Amino acid sequence: MATVQQRADEEVITREEWAWVEGLIHDVAREEKGDLLARRFFEWDLAVRQFRKMEQKRMIPGGPTPIDLEFHALCLHGLLTVGHGLHLDAKRSSPEELARFEIKPEEIAAYVEDLEQSFREWHHGFSEQDLDKVRQAVFSGKA
Amino acid sequence: MARPEYIARLHAAKYDLRFCLRSEKPEMLRKYKKALEDACLLSGYSAPALEAALAMDFFEWVKQERLPKPQPERTELRKLLTHQRHLFRCEQPFQGGAAAIFEGLHREFAQTSLLHHDGKAGIT
Numbered sequence: 001m002a003t004v005q006q007r008a009d010e011e012v013i014t015r016e017e018w019a020w021v022e023g024l025i026h027d028v029a030r031e032e033k034g035d036l037l038a039r040r041f042f043e044w045d046l047a048v049r050q051f052r053k054m055e056q057k058r059m060i061p062g063g064p065t066p067i068d069l070e071f072h073a074l075c076l077h078g079l080l081t082v083g084h085g086l087h088l089d090a091k092r093s094s095p096e097e098l099a100r101f102e103i104k105p106e107e108i109a110a111y112v113e114d115l116e117q118s119f120r121e122w123h124h125g126f127s128e129q130d131l132d133k134v135r136q137a138v139f140s141g142k143a
Numbered sequence: 144m145a146r147p148e149y150i151a152r153l154h155a156a157k158y159d160l161r162f163c164l165r166s167e168k169p170e171m172l173r174k175y176k177k178a179l180e181d182a183c184l185l186s187g188y189s190a191p192a193l194e195a196a197l198a199m200d201f202f203e204w205v206k207q208e209r210l211p212k213p214q215p216e217r218t219e220l221r222k223l224l225t226h227q228r229h230l231f232r233c234e235q236p237f238q239g240g241a242a243a244i245f246e247g248l249h250r251e252f253a254q255t256s257l258l259h260h261d262g263k264a265g266i267t
Contacts, residue, residue, distance in 0.1 A: 059202050110168035121198035134196035138186050
């Protein structure tokens with residue numbers, strides 16, 4: 001009987017904790033709506049473009065250096081974190097607010113997916129040997 | 144070794160996705176996914192294996208195709224920056240957001256993005 005009561009109490013606490021966290025996130029999202037969302041979005045958009053420029057410059061044939069790869073991963077992590085937050089904020093914003101700055105949640109989602117794809121390309125669990133096999137097969141026409 | 148046509152198509156779809164206009168992103172993503180699906184069928188390899196194996200070849204392809212650089216030139220940025228102070232009624236360059244997070248990135252690019260967007264949207 002005591003165990004059942006204890007479990008019920010724990011469930012209440014968990015729900016309260018979740019509600020508190022959800023409320024906190026909601027507060028943060030509310031503060032970042034409007035012009036600030038648009039500003040963050042356009043800054044992020046440009047940061048992505050600048051990242052792509054850097055990527056194109058450094059991911060050169062012959063292989064990027066370990067430092068390149070380290071910063072590549074760091075930048076992607078940062079951009080993805082901001083991107084996911086923006087997507088969430090955009091979905092919570094009113095259509096009028098979004099229309100004012102021509103922001104569409106599906107465009108942010110596509111951006112985020114593009115970044116995730118980059119992460120899969122460079123930061124994966126495949127060995128160089130495995131990848132060489134794929135390249136050999138594809139480029140020799142055996143695949 | 145020769146690059147198969149389906150890999151060139153995949154690279155082209157990725158280039159379009161990376162450097163297209165923001166409004167075109169969802170459609171370009173759909174096209175890239177289709178090209179990747181086709182490449183998987185033709186090669187017999189999984190999407191993650193192909194993406195990882197061909198990551199470097201993409202940049203080689205971009206170089207071979209002599210595709211234009213995606214960024215505006217610095218002179219163009221300077222021209223655009225003359226309107227910066229009107230943006231969002233801000234007098235100072237923006238302090239928060241990605242430009243501040245990524246200290247190594249040029250603030251000018253973030254500002255120009257806003258200008259570029261506003262120019263397109265007709266916001267003065």
